[in-house]
Amino acid sequence: MSELNIKVYSDLMGANRKWADKTRDLLKKTNTALINLIGSPGAGKTALLESTFKALQGRYKFAVLEGDVETTYDSQRLARLNCPVSQLLSGGSCHLEAKLVHYALKDLSLDELDMVVVENVGNLVCPAEFDIGEHAKVAVLSITEGEDKPAKYPLLFREARAVVLTKLDLAPHLSFDLKSCLSFIKGVNSEIPVMQVSAKTGHGMEPWLEWFTGLGCKG
């Protein structure tokens, strides 16, 4: 008799989709927008959220679900600003799954929030494949990563509703070719808006804040 070494999985993607659908129902009921922020490790996702929170504090209500493989460092950064935040640990996984996001959302007072932002695990590949019930994926790309990333990791840029180019303040010290980067993005997703920001100096934040709050407000 031959030795069988077989693992059986149920349809993982299908199960994930079901939780994402539950989340869509929940968000519809409470009229809350959900953003899924995706980018490489160190792309500046948390810094963007810090600046966004500071700029909108008092006039727009959002909470953050911080996704990380390990540690609570990023949620601590946001909590220090009094931004409502929960930490989602992926348990070694390279992306957040819809079920974990759904349970974390259910623990929030969604009725009182205009939006929830999920900062996904730092990874330009896998998180783009997993629907978490979001209204929009946003691709965050630091200009320190080089202009060719949209062509090399196209799925995210195809799936996203907006791109935020970060760390623009470092431009004088890099050989980053902005024109070529924009053309790589256009090659993958011709209609997508691209916002160029420096969370450090505040440069370019206004168009981003306008796009962000435009996704939904209970007013």
Add this chain to the structure above:
Amino acid sequence: MSELNIKVYSDLMGANRKWADKTRDLLKKTNTALINLIGSPGAGKTALLESTFKALQGRYKFAVLEGDVETTYDSQRLARLNCPVSQLLSGGSCHLEAKLVHYALKDLSLDELDMVVVENVGNLVCPAEFDIGEHAKVAVLSITEGEDKPAKYPLLFREARAVVLTKLDLAPHLSFDLKSCLSFIKGVNSEIPVMQVSAKTGHGMEPWLEWFTGLGCKG
């Protein structure tokens, strides 16, 4: 009758391991070293290889297997220097699997090479989980990514035999805390050597080249 929606996989990790074992046999036979270079998108892996090739050209023989989700941009960069290079496209996957690496290795004249370097897909999470038969994983971390990455993505730093901190030339323009980064690395892997380099200026390349060539040389 209930609808069944079941996918069956054979043991993927086991199959991967078998190909990695075949690669280990092959490398032993030809006395060739294999490095698995892992880091985020834009961490400077290709730039490090460009500088390494230029410095060792003529006295040490290595070839590169360039791993990418899409495009052949990185292999073009190395080919322009006359560095022997093959492009490995992961087909959308977030890491390279042992089988693909094995077939690419078999196409090289390993007898004539001191080493082969695999530049894995840009990703700080998944590639660390997949054995490709390498003698050493090397973690490449750009200082633009922030000092806390070794704590947030610990698996790679635990598995690696060396860490290369890159883009040191940008230090004056960043608030990167080197001391704290080194302590995060030590917290995960107390014995690992950490080399600080700037491929752009050549700063710190000597200790790296020494470590790199120390892995094996036929000459």
